[in-house]
Amino acid sequence: MVRPGPPLSGVVRVSGAAKNSGCKQLAAALLAPGVTVIRNAPPVSDLDVMMDVLRALGAAVERTGDEEVTVDASGPLEGEAPYELVTRMRASINVLGPLLARCRRARVAMPGGDNIGSRKLDMHFRGLEAMGADLSVVHGFIEARCDRLYGARVVLDFPSVGATENLLTAAVLAKGTTVIENAAREPEITDLAAFVNRMGGQVIGAGTSTIEIDGVEELLAVDTELMGDRIEAGTLLMACGIAGGEIELQGVRLEHLEMVVMKLGEMGMRVSPTPDGIWALATKRLQSVDIATLPYPGFATDFMPMAVALLSVADGTAIVTENVFDARFGFVDELNRMGADIRTEGRHAVVRGVPRLSGAPVRASDVRAGAALVLAGLAADGETTVLDRRHVDRGYVDFTGKLRALGADVTSAEGE
Ligand code: EPU
Numbered sequence: 001m002v003r004p005g006p007p008l009s010g011v012v013r014v015s016g017a018a019k020n021s022g023c024k025q026l027a028a029a030l031l032a033p034g035v036t037v038i039r040n041a042p043p044v045s046d047l048d049v050m051m052d053v054l055r056a057l058g059a060a061v062e063r064t065g066d067e068e069v070t071v072d073a074s075g076p077l078e079g080e081a082p083y084e085l086v087t088r089m090r091a092s093i094n095v096l097g098p099l100l101a102r103c104r105r106a107r108v109a110m111p112g113g114d115n116i117g118s119r120k121l122d123m124h125f126r127g128l129e130a131m132g133a134d135l136s137v138v139h140g141f142i143e144a145r146c147d148r149l150y151g152a153r154v155v156l157d158f159p160s161v162g163a164t165e166n167l168l169t170a171a172v173l174a175k176g177t178t179v180i181e182n183a184a185r186e187p188e189i190t191d192l193a194a195f196v197n198r199m200g201g202q203v204i205g206a207g208t209s210t211i212e213i214d215g216v217e218e219l220l221a222v223d224t225e226l227m228g229d230r231i232e233a234g235t236l237l238m239a240c241g242i243a244g245g246e247i248e249l250q251g252v253r254l255e256h257l258e259m260v261v262m263k264l265g266e267m268g269m270r271v272s273p274t275p276d277g278i279w280a281l282a283t284k285r286l287q288s289v290d291i292a293t294l295p296y297p298g299f300a301t302d303f304m305p306m307a308v309a310l311l312s313v314a315d316g317t318a319i320v321t322e323n324v325f326d327a328r329f330g331f332v333d334e335l336n337r338m339g340a341d342i343r344t345e346g347r348h349a350v351v352r353g354v355p356r357l358s359g360a361p362v363r364a365s366d367v368r369a370g371a372a373l374v375l376a377g378l379a380a381d382g383e384t385t386v387l388d389r390r391h392v393d394r395g396y397v398d399f400t401g402k403l404r405a406l407g408a409d410v411t412s413a414e415g416e
Contacts, residue, residue, distance in 0.1 A: 001386075001410070002359070002374055002380070002409065002410045004377075004378060004379065004380060005243070005378070006245075007246070007407075008240050009407050010405055011249075011250060012249055013249075013250045013251045014232050014233045014251045014252040015040075015228070015397040016039075017226050017227050017230070017232075018043070018226065018397065019044050019091075020188050020229075020231065021227055022038060022041045022047050022226050023046055026047070026051065027050065027091075027098055027169070028192060030057065030071075030099060031073075031169060033221070035070060035072045036071045036223065036224065037068060038070075038224050039068050039224070039225040040225045044393065044396065045393050045394050049088050049092065050089065051063075051069065053085050053092045054095070056080065056081060056082055057080070058075055059077065078103075085109075087109070089394075090111045092108065093108060093121065093124065093162060093166070096108050096128070096144060096170075097169040097171075098169045100128060100149060101149055101169065105144065106144045107142070107143055109141055110137050116328045117326040118327075123156050124166045131154075131167075132147070132174075133149065149175070150174055151171065151176030151179075152179075153178070153179045154167060155181040155182055157182070159183060159185065161186055163184075165189060165192055168196070171213035172216065172219065173218070175215050176215055178212070179210065179213075181209065181210055183211045184295055185208060185209060187207070187227060187230060189206050189207065189211075191226070192206070193206030193211070198224070201216060201219060202215075229252070231368075232399075233249050234306070235303075236402065236403075236406070237249070238264070238303070238375055239406070240269070240282050241269050241282050242310050243408060244283065245281075247280050248274060248280075249279075250276045250277040251276065254271075254277075259297060260299065260300070263291060267310070268286050270282075286313075287314060288314040288351070290318050291304070291307055292321040293321065293322050293323050304320065304322055305328070305368040306375055307320065308332065308342065308372065309373070309376040311351040312342060313353055313355070313357060313379045317350065318353075321349075329349055331365055334362040335372070335373070339356070340354060340357060357380035359381060359384040360380075360385075362386055363388050364386055366391055368395075373386045374410065
C-alpha cells in the first residue's frame with residue numbers, strides 16, 4: 001500500500017544479490033563435494049526455491065544465519081529438479097551445467113514461458129551438446145548425460161546470461177579448454193567466475209565477451225560472499241527520481257550501474273559514487289529520455305519497468321524499446337489504470353509524461369513489474385495497492401522497509 005509522501009531522505013544498505021547472483025552460486029556449489037558457505041545471501045523467495053532444488057538433488061542445504069546459506073554437496077547427487085520448483089523459478093535450470101560436469105547426468109524439469117517472454121533454452125542445449133552431452137526432452141524433463149564433457153568453442157547467438165552461466169559451470173570440470181564467444185558480460189557472471197576460480201577452476205575473461213575455461217579434474221568447496229544487488233540499488237535510485245529527495249545507498253558499486261546512472265543524469269538527477277556506494281539527488285520534475293534495453297553494459301531489461309514508471313510522470317515523451325525479452329510490457333496496462341499515458345507496439349512503448357498519477361489497485365505480474373508499480377504509487381494521488389506482492393518478494397529483501405527507511409509512505413501486510 002503506497003501513498004505519496006515527502007521527498008525521500010536517508011541512507012540504506014543494499015542487500016546481497018540473492019536472486020541473480022546467489023541462485024547461480026548455489027547451483028555452482030554442486031560442483032564441489034564438500035561444504036560451501038554463501039555469505040551476504042539474504043532471504044528472498046527465489047533463493048529458497050533454489051535451496052529446495054539442491055535438496056531435491058541430494059545436497060544438504062541450510063540457512064545458517066540471516067545472511068548466510070550453507071550447502072553440503074558431499075553426498076551422491078542422484079535426484080532430479082522437479083517441475084513444481086522449476087516452474088516457480090526458471091534459474092533452477094542453472095543446475096544443469098554443474099550436474100553434468102560432476103555426475104555426468106542430469107534430470108531437470110523443462111521450464112515453460114513466463115510473464116516476460118517465451119525464454120528459450122536452445123543456446124544452453126547447443127553449447128552442452130558441443131561439449132559432448134546428449135540432451136533430450138522426455139515427458140517434460142530435460143534428460144542429459146555424457147561420458148565426459150570435453151572443451152569446445154561455443155559461439156552464442158545472443159549474450160544470454162543463463163546460457164553463459166550453464167556453459168561456464170559445465171566447462172570447469174571438462175577435459176580441455178572451452179571458449180565461450182559472445183558471452184554475457186553481466187557483473188553476476190564475473191562474480192560466479194571468481195567463485196569458481198576460488199574453488200580451483202581456471203576461468204579467464206569473465207566480464208568480457210570471450211570467456212576461456214581450462215577444465216580441471218576436481219574442485220574444492222570454499223566460502224563465497226555475494227556482491228551488492230545492483231538491481232535493488234537501481235530501483236531505489238529510481239524511487240528517489242520519482243519521489244524526489246536525497247539518498248545514499250551503501251554496499252553497491254556505481255560502475256555496475258553506469259548506464260542507469262547516465263540516463264538518470266540526462267533526466268536531471270545528480271548521482272555520484274561514495275566510498276561504499278552511491279549518492280543521489282532529485283530536486284525537480286525529471287525530463288523524458290529514450291531508453292533501449294540491451295545486455296550488459298547496456299541498459300538492463302530488469303530496470304525497464306521501473307524506468308517506464310519514472311518516465312510516466314516525466315516532462316516530455318519517451319520511446320522505450322525492449323530488446324531482450326519479447327513480452328515485458330504487460331505491466332503498462334496497470335500503469336495506465338493509474339492515469340499514465342503509455343502506448344505499446346511490439347517491442348516499443350511511447351510514454352507521454354503526465355504531471356501526476358492517480359492511486360488505484362493494481363496487480364504485479366513479475367518481480368520488476370511489481371517494483372515499478374510501487375514506485376508509480378510514490379507519484380500518485382491517493383492510495384495505490386499493489387496486489388500479488390509475492391512477485392516482489394522473489395527478488396527484493398524487505399523492499400517496503402527500505403523505502404520506509406527513506407521516508408516513503410509504504411506499508412505491506414504479511415502474506416499478501
Ligand atoms: N534466450 C534464447 N535462447 C537461450 C537462452 C536465452 O533465445 O538459450 C533468449 C531469452 O528468451 C531472452 C534472451 O535470450 O529473450 C535473454 O535471456 P537470458 O538467458 O540472458 O536471461 P536469463 O538468464 O533467463 C537473467 C536474469 C533475468 C534478466 C536476464 C537478462 C536471473 C535469474 N535472471 O535471465 O532477471 O532479465 O538475465 O539480463 O539471473 C529479473 O531479475 O527480473 C530477471 C528476469
